[in-house]
Amino acid sequence: MGPRLQHHLKDAGLTALVAAGLAFFIVGFRTYDIGKGLTFDYQFVDLGIAVVTIFFGRFGLSLAADGLSWPALVLGAVMGMIGLAPLELPSTFLHWFVTLGGLLIVLRTIWPWANHALAVARHSPRGVPVGQAAARWMGAALLAAAFVLPMTPIADQKTMDLAVLILTYVMLGWGLNIVVGLAGLLDLGYVAFYAVGAYSYALLSTQYGLGFWSVLPLAGMMAASFGLLLGFPVLRLRGDYLAIVTMGFGEIIRLVLLNWVDLSNGPAGIGSIPGPTLFGAVFAETAPEGKQTFAEMMGIPFSGNQRLIFLYYIILALALVTNFFTQRVRRLPVGRAWEALREDETACKALGINPTNTKLTAFAIGAMFAGFAGSFFAAKQRFISPESFTFIESAIILAIVVLGGMGSQIGVVLAAVLLIGLPEWFRDLGAYRMVAFGLAMVLIMVFRPRGLIAHREPSVRLHPVQRRGSA
Amino acid sequence: MTGAPLIEVEHLTMRFGGLVAVDDVSFSARPREITAIIGPNGAGKTTVFNCITGFYKPTVGRLTLRADREYLLERMIGHEIGQKARVARTFQNIRLFPAMTVLENLMVAQHNKLMRASGMSLFGLFGLKVYRDAETAAIDVARSWLERIHLVADADRPAGELPYGAQRRLEIARAMCTEPQLLCLDEPAAGLNPRESADLNALLVSIRDRDGVGVLLIEHDMSVVMNISDHVVVLDYGRKIGEGAPADVQRDPAVIRAYLGTDESAADA
Numbered sequence: 001m002g003p004r005l006q007h008h009l010k011d012a013g014l015t016a017l018v019a020a021g022l023a024f025f026i027v028g029f030r031t032y033d034i035g036k037g038l039t040f041d042y043q044f045v046d047l048g049i050a051v052v053t054i055f056f057g058r059f060g061l062s063l064a065a066d067g068l069s070w071p072a073l074v075l076g077a078v079m080g081m082i083g084l085a086p087l088e089l090p091s092t093f094l095h096w097f098v099t100l101g102g103l104l105i106v107l108r109t110i111w112p113w114a115n116h117a118l119a120v121a122r123h124s125p126r127g128v129p130v131g132q133a134a135a136r137w138m139g140a141a142l143l144a145a146a147f148v149l150p151m152t153p154i155a156d157q158k159t160m161d162l163a164v165l166i167l168t169y170v171m172l173g174w175g176l177n178i179v180v181g182l183a184g185l186l187d188l189g190y191v192a193f194y195a196v197g198a199y200s201y202a203l204l205s206t207q208y209g210l211g212f213w214s215v216l217p218l219a220g221m222m223a224a225s226f227g228l229l230l231g232f233p234v235l236r237l238r239g240d241y242l243a244i245v246t247m248g249f250g251e252i253i254r255l256v257l258l259n260w261v262d263l264s265n266g267p268a269g270i271g272s273i274p275g276p277t278l279f280g281a282v283f284a285e286t287a288p289e290g291k292q293t294f295a296e297m298m299g300i301p302f303s304g305n306q307r308l309i310f311l312y313y314i315i316l317a318l319a320l321v322t323n324f325f326t327q328r329v330r331r332l333p334v335g336r337a338w339e340a341l342r343e344d345e346t347a348c349k350a351l352g353i354n355p356t357n358t359k360l361t362a363f364a365i366g367a368m369f370a371g372f373a374g375s376f377f378a379a380k381q382r383f384i385s386p387e388s389f390t391f392i393e394s395a396i397i398l399a400i401v402v403l404g405g406m407g408s409q410i411g412v413v414l415a416a417v418l419l420i421g422l423p424e425w426f427r428d429l430g431a432y433r434m435v436a437f438g439l440a441m442v443l444i445m446v447f448r449p450r451g452l453i454a455h456r457e458p459s460v461r462l463h464p465v466q467r468r469g470s471a
Numbered sequence: 472m473t474g475a476p477l478i479e480v481e482h483l484t485m486r487f488g489g490l491v492a493v494d495d496v497s498f499s500a501r502p503r504e505i506t507a508i509i510g511p512n513g514a515g516k517t518t519v520f521n522c523i524t525g526f527y528k529p530t531v532g533r534l535t536l537r538a539d540r541e542y543l544l545e546r547m548i549g550h551e552i553g554q555k556a557r558v559a560r561t562f563q564n565i566r567l568f569p570a571m572t573v574l575e576n577l578m579v580a581q582h583n584k585l586m587r588a589s590g591m592s593l594f595g596l597f598g599l600k601v602y603r604d605a606e607t608a609a610i611d612v613a614r615s616w617l618e619r620i621h622l623v624a625d626a627d628r629p630a631g632e633l634p635y636g637a638q639r640r641l642e643i644a645r646a647m648c649t650e651p652q653l654l655c656l657d658e659p660a661a662g663l664n665p666r667e668s669a670d671l672n673a674l675l676v677s678i679r680d681r682d683g684v685g686v687l688l689i690e691h692d693m694s695v696v697m698n699i700s701d702h703v704v705v706l707d708y709g710r711k712i713g714e715g716a717p718a719d720v721q722r723d724p725a726v727i728r729a730y731l732g733t734d735e736s737a738a739d740a
Contacts, residue, residue: 333586334586463627
């Protein structure tokens with residue numbers, strides 16, 4: 001034990017030294033703008049704490065890797081407690097840093113156990129693959145939680161806002177999952193169709209006074225037509241080439257919206273978009289001429305939360321429609337053809353499947369759901385401008401699909417919660433939250449390279465699984 | 472050669488830039504027969520296949536399929552040959568849908584039939600009986616093929632997990648699920664052990680005799696070619712150098728020369 005311990009200590013010391021060298025200028029100094037120029041300040045306490053944390057972090061990871069689970073766990077727990085303790089560390093970030101370090105050690109220590117337990121569970125004697133059973137169970141639990149969330153005491157304005165945001169991305173993720181996850185068409189310009197839906201609703205409602213519910217299908221059709229329009233020329237391209245062209249298309253739509261001032265009001269955007277109504281009742285404190293508010297209709301006092309809760313249920317319903325549609329279509333010939341195209345386009349051609357038409361349907365249907373989500377977004381925000389539809393949105397939606405596990409519906413939900421929810425919850429981290437975001441992505445890709453949920457449920461079975469009718 | 476041919480290849484030439492891969496090749500294959508195309512590596516066998524199945528557009532030549540009606544294959548685009556003329560094929564390097572299950576692979580093969588039954592997906596989306604019946608029928612077709620290739624127990628496994636020989640058989644079954652009028656097999660016996668090779672022979676004979684489908688076959692394995700084919704076409708350097716019954720082809724000096732090579736004087740003769 002002696003020489004190994006010594007080796008670990010030496011290794012940790014070396015790591016800390018490298019870290020100190022690297023961080024000396026990055027963490028050790030901080031520049032300030034004092035009006036006439038820049039000056040700098042020393043932050044050697046921060047540097048010291050960071051280096052000590054890195055030393056113990058590395059030491060803990062080495063212990064864990066060496067099978068010394070208990071010392072590693074203790075070290076991880078101590079670090080976690082120090083991080084969470086109300087000590088006077090120079091910055092909140094250091095608290096997070098120490099805590100995450102501890103967490104990492106603990107995770108690394110229990111990883112082999114968890115892996116083993118999972119492997120044992122996977123070969124359960126009941127014949128039902130556990131991952132699959134868990135996914136179904138988790139789906140039901142999440143659905144129930146989503147339904148009752150607005151009635152729970154935690155449903156304050158902040159939570160509901162976040163929940164609506166997450167659900168919007170869940171819906172977009174499910175929509176893009178059809179294109180990327182099922183049909184295997186790498187689409188980097190998905191936000192274009194989202195923008196088309198949003199502007200369809202914004203323009204039709206502010207210019208022609210149409211209501212949310214009548215525009216919703218129109219916006220979907222509009223986005224689907226744009227999908228077809230783009231699809232015709234570009235779907236003969238494969239892989240990276242398709243990705244680049246779709247990315248260009250996303251930017252073109254944004255630039256058109258930015259520059260075609262007569263139509264879209266340019267960078268100033270479109271404001272005072274009416275929100276959705278429930279049987280003609282509006283969600284506002286006072287109703288416009290000839291309408292009544294929801295509070296009046298129900299005879300209850302007005303509260304700002306009512307509108308949010310209503311929006312929440314709309315997006316929940318829209319997302320569930322998307323999910324239901326996808327699940328259903330996956331079991332139809334067209335859905336199977338999508339997946340077959342993803343697997344091998346040449347083989348599809350040899351089987352007499354028309355690749356262009358099949359890809360077009362996937363593209364148009366995916367675009368349609370983005371259009372629905374877009375008009376919801378416009379109705380929720382009441383103000384839209386081209387700034388909401390930048391490339392980063394497409395990238396986030398794609399990240400949700402890829403991290404969730406291509407083609408997995410429940411994976412999209414988990415990834416959306418992770419990618420949209422966590423950065424919001426960790427706003428305290430300030431500028432570092434994007435680092436945490438990146439770290440989370442890297443960790444997922446290292447430990448689950450095929451996404452959070454990599455299991456693929458067959459669309460049809462010859463031998464029905466127990467506890468389930470034939471598909 | 473008596474009787475109307477199933478497929479007639481006339482003056483087929485395929486040039487890639489300056490390279491002539493297939494040079495004025497004509498042959499025909501009859502229905503309910505196994506026709507083998509043999510020849511050394513680079514003789515242009517796969518190019519002929521790619522022309523017949525629409526992956527290449529021939530530079531010169533006419534390809535006529537006479538089945539339920541007459542199809543001029545060289546004028547049809549890619550997937551139409553599979554969809555309308557119903558020419559099915561397999562590939563030299565197996566091309567299954569690896570992440571999809573064995574059963575799903577066979578269901579995808581019945582795409583066009585099921586697509587019609589599902590009313591372009593509308594009936595299917597609402598779960599109408601028309602579609603459900605069609606799907607059950609398609610599963611039955613798939614099951615009967617799985618029985619013939621001994622893969623019933625593996626039906627719900629991803630196709631990519633199957634052993635090599637099973638993947639070869641599955642690819643043939645998948646091609647057969649399209650209800651083809653002509654089946655083109657590109658080296659089906661490649662990489663099979665002798666027992667699997669014998670199984671394959673039995674399967675191909677049953678496709679010819681039981682299903683009545685004409686088979687066009689590229690093969691290097693002479694035990695397959697000589698045992699089961701009814702007619703053999705020999706290519707070398709893109710030209711046809713021999714044709715006939717297997718036993719005759721085996722004795723043909725031009726064929727022997729192409730396969731074994733000869734010294735200068737013999738080559739001049």
